[in-house]
Amino acid sequence: MIHDIKNKIENKAHQIGFQKIGFAKADFYKEDKKNLQSWLDSGYNATMQWIDNRKEERSNILKYFPEVKTVISFGYNYFSGRSTEISDEYKFSNYAWGEDYHIIIKKYLFEIVEYIKTIKSDFNYRVCVDTSPLMEKQWAMRSGIGWIGKHTNLITRDYGSWLFIGEILIDFEIEADEFYSDNLCGTCTACIDECPTDAIIEPYILDSNKCISYLTIEHRGDIPDNMKDKLDNSIYGCDICQEVCPWNIKFEKLTEDVNFHPRKDIKNKKSISDWDIDKDEFNSIFKKSAVKRTKHEGLKRNVKLVIEKDHQME
Numbered sequence: 001m002i003h004d005i006k007n008k009i010e011n012k013a014h015q016i017g018f019q020k021i022g023f024a025k026a027d028f029y030k031e032d033k034k035n036l037q038s039w040l041d042s043g044y045n046a047t048m049q050w051i052d053n054r055k056e057e058r059s060n061i062l063k064y065f066p067e068v069k070t071v072i073s074f075g076y077n078y079f080s081g082r083s084t085e086i087s088d089e090y091k092f093s094n095y096a097w098g099e100d101y102h103i104i105i106k107k108y109l110f111e112i113v114e115y116i117k118t119i120k121s122d123f124n125y126r127v128c129v130d131t132s133p134l135m136e137k138q139w140a141m142r143s144g145i146g147w148i149g150k151h152t153n154l155i156t157r158d159y160g161s162w163l164f165i166g167e168i169l170i171d172f173e174i175e176a177d178e179f180y181s182d183n184l185c186g187t188c189t190a191c192i193d194e195c196p197t198d199a200i201i202e203p204y205i206l207d208s209n210k211c212i213s214y215l216t217i218e219h220r221g222d223i224p225d226n227m228k229d230k231l232d233n234s235i236y237g238c239d240i241c242q243e244v245c246p247w248n249i250k251f252e253k254l255t256e257d258v259n260f261h262p263r264k265d266i267k268n269k270k271s272i273s274d275w276d277i278d279k280d281e282f283n284s285i286f287k288k289s290a291v292k293r294t295k296h297e298g299l300k301r302n303v304k305l306v307i308e309k310d311h312q313m314e
Helices: 002-016 030-041 049-053 055-059 101-119 136-142 190-194 212-218 246-251 279-285 290-313
Strands: 020-025 070-077 125-128 163-170 200-202 234-236
Touching: 002 020, 002 101, 020 136, 030 055, 049 055, 070 101, 070 136, 101 125, 101 163, 136 163, 212 234, 212 290, 234 290, 279 290
Parallel strands: none
Antiparallel strands: 020 070, 070 163, 125 163
């Protein structure tokens, strides 16, 4: 019966559009706590205090959801092109070209929850997409979806790393899949070599203080002087470590989900000067968009840096 549930959930997930799905036994792993604490002690979370605030739950899923027995991980292909397809004057991370993935992926996961309820009426659950205190990439690896690359993103053999990750935590057991124990990065160091800010300070360790994605999205106030000239013309996020990854170069596939295709208002902005927008236009363009995370002030700051850099080069 339980095995039958597993097959049915897998089929439903694929029907909705998820490319990857895997099951893991919920448990506490000492290495999660050790690795997270070491990363925090080094200050690599920068100003993201929220990671530290819930580190106990993040490093021990049983503290987040004590009843959990199974973690179901999902991967959803969002790749909709490379930044140069929008403009050659600036860069804009492709995961944010369309609708807010938190909303879309969570909606898809709740569809699966409702489906599970038709098979098993009484169970407790949590639906997680990015914002829950969960080590999502670790759980995706434990559920057999892929491995964590040197750039710290999850990589799969068939879709590279262009995947949104989400989870459904349930309080009953489903047969677990095998851990993804292979690390297929080999001797490749492309992501480390090509990072303009040297944010990947060693394989599998990212210093957020140096990461272009962090600086252009999460960081508030002025960009540190020693980083201003290293942002590679990025106005929102950064895809460099993913774009140079051989697994993406070989296996990336355009998503069929129109929710993640570029919005017209983004696609039409070919020049950096097109982003000289006021707050009302910002709110209009980025309604239900992940870009709201950086706020109008953050985008304005990032755009200004690119324009100033261009002027210096003239």
